[in-house]
Amino acid sequence: MPPRPCELCHEARAILKRPKTGQQICKECFFRVFETEVHNTITDAKLFKPGDRVAIGASGGKDSTVLAHCMKVLNDRYNYGLELFLLSIDEGITGYRDDSLEASFTSHPQMLWRLTLGRS
Structure with missing residues (x-):
């Protein structure tokens, strides 16, 4: 079975499944999504x-x-x-x-x- 592509970028190979969403994503997309979520929390809560x-x-x-x-x-x-x-x-x-x-x-x-x- 060939490796699954990332469900976000559709280019790189997925290396993990996010428990929060069930998405299978690559390392680069994981970092981008994680950092975006932290940024949104900081700005939304005006920390x-x-x-x-x-x-x-x-x-x-x-x-x-x-x-x-x-x-x-x-x-x-x-x-x-x-x-x-x-x-x-x-x-x-x-x-x-x-x-x-x-x-x-x-x-x-x-x-x-x-x-x-x-x-x-």
């Missing part, structure tokens, strides 16, 4: 205004990394005028989150604020 400083909680995991990336892309694409920062909390417990904190620093080092708790 931000130009000049707002927005801190994004950054654990170094996939969820916060995707959120930070998406917000940066949309801020640049739609000129929201936001000042974006990643905020990562170091609880001061040696070995507890060292790897995830390091991942936060390497994903978007220009955006990161580091808050350290419990270290003297």
Whole structure:
């Protein structure tokens, strides 16, 4: 059976089925649809205004990394005028989150604020 084409662009091969719609779509269309839905939510709910400083909680995991990336892309694409920062909390417990904190620093080092708790 040949690979199914994307139900949106009809050109690329579909690689996933969206649970929300049941559509089988390609990677590029998934990114476009996802980013459009996030943008529509931001604008419909009037979540931000130009000049707002927005801190994004950054654990170094996939969820916060995707959120930070998406917000940066949309801020640049739609000129929201936001000042974006990643905020990562170091609880001061040696070995507890060292790897995830390091991942936060390497994903978007220009955006990161580091808050350290419990270290003297």
